[in-house]
Amino acid sequence: METRQRRSFTDDYKRQAVDLVASSVRSVGSVAKELGLRDSVLRRWVEQRGAGREPTAASRRPTTQAALPSADQAAEISRLQRENERLRMERDILKKSIAIFAGVRT
Known part of the structure; x- marks a missing residue:
C-alpha cells in the first residue's frame, strides 16, 4: 500500500x-x-x-434585525430585480428557440 x-x-x-x-x-x-x-x-x-x-464588527452586529436599505439602495434593488426578471425571460426564450432549431421538443 x-x-x-x-x-x-x-x-x-x-x-x-x-x-x-x-x-x-x-x-x-x-x-x-x-x-x-x-x-x-x-x-x-x-x-x-x-x-x-x-x-x-460583522459578528458583533445583531443578526435578528435586518438593516433597512436607504431610498437609493431600495431603488437600485428594485431596478436590479426588474432587470433580473427581464434577463430570465430572455434566457428562457433563447432556450426555447435553441430547442426548436435543434429539433427537440420541450
Missing part, C-alpha cells in the same frame, strides 16, 4: 486561508474545497487564529 506524504503549510498560507474565510460569506467547507483542503483542517486553523482575537 502506498503511503501518502503529509503536506505542510506555511503560517502565511494558513493566515491567508483564515482571512479568506473571515472576509467571505461562504462556509468553511466551501472555502476548504476551493483550496483543496479538508474542512476540518481549515476549521482548526480558524479556531486557532480566532482564539484571543476581538470579534469582528
Whole structure:
C-alpha cells in the first residue's frame, strides 16, 4: 500500500486561508474545497487564529434585525430585480428557440 506524504503549510498560507474565510460569506467547507483542503483542517486553523482575537464588527452586529436599505439602495434593488426578471425571460426564450432549431421538443 502506498503511503501518502503529509503536506505542510506555511503560517502565511494558513493566515491567508483564515482571512479568506473571515472576509467571505461562504462556509468553511466551501472555502476548504476551493483550496483543496479538508474542512476540518481549515476549521482548526480558524479556531486557532480566532482564539484571543476581538470579534469582528460583522459578528458583533445583531443578526435578528435586518438593516433597512436607504431610498437609493431600495431603488437600485428594485431596478436590479426588474432587470433580473427581464434577463430570465430572455434566457428562457433563447432556450426555447435553441430547442426548436435543434429539433427537440420541450
